[in-house]
Amino acid sequence: xxxxxxxxxxxxxxxxxxxxxxxxxxxxxxxxxxxxxxxxxxxxxxxxxxxxxxxxxxxxxxxxxxxxxxxxxxxxxxxxxxxxxxxxxxxxxxxxxxxxxxxxxxxxxxxxxxxxxxxxxxxxxxxxxxxxxxxxxxxxxxxxxxxxxxxxxxxxxxxxxxxxxxxxxxxxxxxxxxx
Amino acid sequence: xxxxxxxxxxxxxxxxxxxxxxxxxxxxxxxxxxxxxxxxxxxxxxxxxxxxxxxxxxxxxxxxxxxxxxxxxxxxxxxxxxxxxxxxxxxxxxxxxxxxxxxxxxxxxxxxxxxxxxxxxxxxxxxxxxxxxxxxxxxxxxxxxxxxxxxxxxxxxxxxxxxxxxxxxxxxxxxxxxx
DNA sequence: TATTGTTATACTCTATAACTATA
DNA sequence: TATAGTTATAGAGTATAACAATA
Numbered sequence: 001x002x003x004x005x006x007x008x009x010x011x012x013x014x015x016x017x018x019x020x021x022x023x024x025x026x027x028x029x030x031x032x033x034x035x036x037x038x039x040x041x042x043x044x045x046x047x048x049x050x051x052x053x054x055x056x057x058x059x060x061x062x063x064x065x066x067x068x069x070x071x072x073x074x075x076x077x078x079x080x081x082x083x084x085x086x087x088x089x090x091x092x093x094x095x096x097x098x099x100x101x102x103x104x105x106x107x108x109x110x111x112x113x114x115x116x117x118x119x120x121x122x123x124x125x126x127x128x129x130x131x132x133x134x135x136x137x138x139x140x141x142x143x144x145x146x147x148x149x150x151x152x153x154x155x156x157x158x159x160x161x162x163x164x165x166x167x168x169x170x171x172x173x174x175x176x177x178x179x
Numbered sequence: 180x181x182x183x184x185x186x187x188x189x190x191x192x193x194x195x196x197x198x199x200x201x202x203x204x205x206x207x208x209x210x211x212x213x214x215x216x217x218x219x220x221x222x223x224x225x226x227x228x229x230x231x232x233x234x235x236x237x238x239x240x241x242x243x244x245x246x247x248x249x250x251x252x253x254x255x256x257x258x259x260x261x262x263x264x265x266x267x268x269x270x271x272x273x274x275x276x277x278x279x280x281x282x283x284x285x286x287x288x289x290x291x292x293x294x295x296x297x298x299x300x301x302x303x304x305x306x307x308x309x310x311x312x313x314x315x316x317x318x319x320x321x322x323x324x325x326x327x328x329x330x331x332x333x334x335x336x337x338x339x340x341x342x343x344x345x346x347x348x349x350x351x352x353x354x355x356x357x358x
Numbered sequence: 359t360a361t362t363g364t365t366a367t368a369c370t371c372t373a374t375a376a377c378t379a380t381a
Numbered sequence: 382t383a384t385a386g387t388t389a390t391a392g393a394g395t396a397t398a399a400c401a402a403t404a
Contacts, residue, residue: 030276037274038262041323042255046334046342047236049349051251054233056353057226072230076221083217090385095216097209097234099373104387126380126385144220151224157351163225169345170228172336174235268363278396283364305362305403
């Protein structure tokens with residue numbers, strides 16, 4: 001398993017998070033389909049449809065969690081840490097699909113925010129066990145509610161049935177390459 | 180329309196593109212579901228399902244087009260430019276959902292790659308009309324074939340019917356915020 | 359006064375490589 | 382010799398702000 005990379009889309013501007021207080025709720029930056037523009041082959045690609053949706057959802061996610069400065073990767077990290085005790089930094093990196101050095105920075109940030117703590121790992125003095133702080137637990141609970149609301153909004157145009165269908169179809173996409 | 184942002188996920192490492200020649204076809208970096216890991220609420224979120232799919236697809240896309248150094252944003256730009264004559268830089272930025280300064284850099288790169296040219300815009304001496312060079316046209320045709328193949332691979336586990344359903348469901352996601 | 363393209367600057371996220379302290 | 386975490390460095394992509402030329 002060569003520590004080969006990721007492909008994680010990245011970088012959200014601090015804009016929403018930076019402004020912090022202003023709950024202006026965004027005037028939707030990205031128009032997935034500008035009128036009078038010919039998108040050519042893009043309109044026929046599944047990958048592009050997903051890309052478009054992802055950009056919009058990412059925007060809405062960040063706006064929804066701006067008050068906590070929690071981005072999708074941070075949220076994922078918090079959830080994963082909370083549900084998997086004794087997780088090591090390397091494990092987290094692997095699960096998130098990022099380099100170990102990236103996980104260090106991510107955990108550093110969460111630690112500075114007082115959400116995560118590095119505990120000595122039992123039986124291996126090189127490693128840490130990651131745990132949520134009490135603040136981390138409380139924040140995660142609140143953030144989870146916001147995320148659930150956000151997700152409901154995102155999918156609000158779809159019936160329960162359709163949502164289930166969508167998830168199941170998505171899960172079947174992009175099978176692993178033969179290698 | 181405040182020139183507000185984007186939300187465009189970003190940054191792909193040069194890895195695949197940098198190595199250029201080596202068509203090792205990737206050993207798939209991101210595992211969307213690591214065994215024995217509890218993903219908690221993440222597994223129930225539509226947004227997370229899309230995020231996972233997007234990461235995988237992005238990886239496969241970049242690997243597929245590595246020989247041309249063409250990333251998704253670059254590909255989108257080429258297609259948009261080819262299908263919409265007399266497009267100005269500002270238009271491109273708007274369509275792509277990025278800042279004008281970002282469009283400048285993007286076009287700079289495509290121009291250095293000899294794929295795009297800045298022509299004087301008729302009737303406005305401040306602006307440029309973007310056009311593909313002959314090389315740009317040829318490269319785009321080749322890249323399109325690769326993208327179509329990539330997209331087919333990505334969706335290969337789904338029937339035609341299912342692919343259509345997926346696209347239609349995706350298009351209905353993330354309705355604009357009330358603002 | 360507004361807009362087009364540009365430049366300068368900064369920020370976020372990611373990666374690779376080298377280093378340390380363990381194992 | 383290999384692994385966990387770290388640090389240093391670099392690269393891609395984005396944003397905002399200010400500027401010149403033109404509208």
